[in-house]
Amino acid sequence: MRELLRELRRGAAADRAILLALCLTWAGYVALLAGKGINALAPQTYRLNFNLYLAALLVSLVLGMASVLARHRPASPIRFVAASFVSSGVSSQLVRGIPMLLALVIFLPVFGSMKSAIPLFSSYTWDDTWIALDRALHGTDPWRILQPVFGYPLVTSILAGFYHLWILLIYAGGVGFCFFVGDRQLRAQFFVAYFACWALLGNGLAITLASVGPCFVGPMLGDPRFDEQMAYLKAANAHYPVMTLAVQQQLIDWYTSGSGGLGRGISAMPSMHVSIAFLFFLAMRRISRIAGLLFGAFFVIIMIGSVHLAYHYAVDGYVSIAATWLIWLAAGAAARRIARADGAVELPVAPSGAGLARSAEASTAVPQRDS
Template identity: 50%
Template sequence: MDTRDTILRRWSGEIPVFVATLALFALCAALLASRGIVLDAGPVLANAHIYLFSIVAWVAVDAACYLARHRPQEPFAALHRRYAGPAAIRRWIAGAPLLALCILLMPFFSKMKAAIPLFNAYTWDATFIAWDRAIFFGYDAWQVLQPLFGYPPVTALLGLLYQLWFLLLYVGCLYMAFAAIDPGLRRRFFLSYTLSWSVIGGGAATLLASVGPCFLGPLLGDPAFDAQMAYLHAADAQIPVMPLAVQQMLLDWHHNDANGLGSGITAMPSMHVAIAFLFWLAVRRISPRAGRWMFAFFVLTWIGSVHLAYHYAVDGLVSVVLVAALWRISGAAIAWWDNRLAHTARQIHPALRTKTVPAE
């Protein structure tokens, strides 16, 4: 089978991902237009630049590891084959549509996130505080975690890990788009990824609009988490706690009605927890060892989301339940599509008896 047929077979298998994404993009665009928000190219270009930098960084690190591991006689020729040879070119072209999806997705989500107050008021915080206290016997979740994690070095480390989560959106998604992994897993991951940002980060976040502990005082005038914020600022005075600067930036953007890349305030559900959990579901099927590390990162992300005052504990719980449901739905959708492709292939080629699956 030639290169063109191989790429077309892969793209045909990914049609459910692209159809779902385009439909959700159209819905988001219509909802934003109904509130007078016009989509612009600025955030998309900014996101494209981040992905370009991520590709360069990924190739640089991969090249260094490859040379150190294999020590080829002709390093430049070896690197050319690895990144610009026929197989590599086919991989770059085949993964390009998924890269385009990733570039477009975050700006759409940021617009929707920033527009939440236009669709629904932030009225759910009291409910989620009550849920947390019901789970933790009358205490807030951060108070239960504080004896274990309430030390400035630990807080700073959790803050660093919480910021490193963004590598999942860029390096992680690049790996899933271009690496030689199981095609069914790739498609299931990206369909779940698109649905997670749209259904969880868009729809559920709007219906369950809440600001979270760190913004409860500044935005709603509720002092319930002032003690937690006082601890975080005291810890920051000893060792920088990176998320505090981000929280202030988000608050400034909110007051200035900014709706660019990364803007917007929402607590329930937690997209940090949702995406970390989704990556664990996928990575454990690629490598059990990497899956164990990803599970640890997911757990620390959930703990960090509470300890750093971004989220209530139930924000992460709802995220896990919703991602698990979307993962099952995505698996069923991909299986249904493969059966349709196989049925079509048998009609075109009656002698064909093997199942048609997209090739890499």
């Protein structure tokens, strides 16, 4: 137990600069919201967020160990798994990541409360500007340019499915960088950029340049310019499920009823879907070429989907990409300072399946069946 407490302190010390900045930001948000009569400390949202991160962590561990067991088929699986955790240092590694996981748990709910409170800080007055800019850049509404290629019900349904898979970046991706990325500088750069994107783009720019987006200009602002696009999406939904339509309606209902909370805010500029997808592409290409290609493809799908599914104007995504790239560069400079302050020590990454197997075999002498 003492060893695990020591690892917990070590993890908190390694991430202290990021955690301190995040705590100050969180406290500022809570104070701002309190000034508008909003209680950002309601426990249910934090509990929900914690459960989602915990589920993502457990699924990651179960899948990892299942992969190891499938490849090595030990005679005593439980003993093999237990020995793997002890001898490979996975338990210590998991404890070191707890402070950053808790930071993720407390941050997103207060971010969600701030996003839901945009109308209290600003008015949705920028949609005309973004529509005009989109048309000036593309000659027409960008969704019309995409329509000949993506305007088929099955394709639209698939894009909507991928758009919903984006949530895995938040939970599975967050857990991955918390616990399983051993490059200390890359991990620090990712989290500095991650929190900065949410705060500066998702709150700062979203309030300053408040707009609702194509799917909401009709019901919220009485603007009919995207009725044709929405009519197509509803017609496509009659053939194949377009999952985003139900979410868009739920967001409108929450807005109408004044219900705030995690995932309930409406804001078009800038697109956080595009920003976070692009951030993961920038980070994952540093891990491997294949990861970079996969996350790059996912980012492109999200960018296209954000326009085709009527959530965003194209310029929402362009601004997100440029701003996220600048934040990533600044986060790199901050990460180098953090790494130097910590002696550039790398946190051990979770061993591969073969490494876990060798560690377990050495410590338990469990006989293995032939593969």
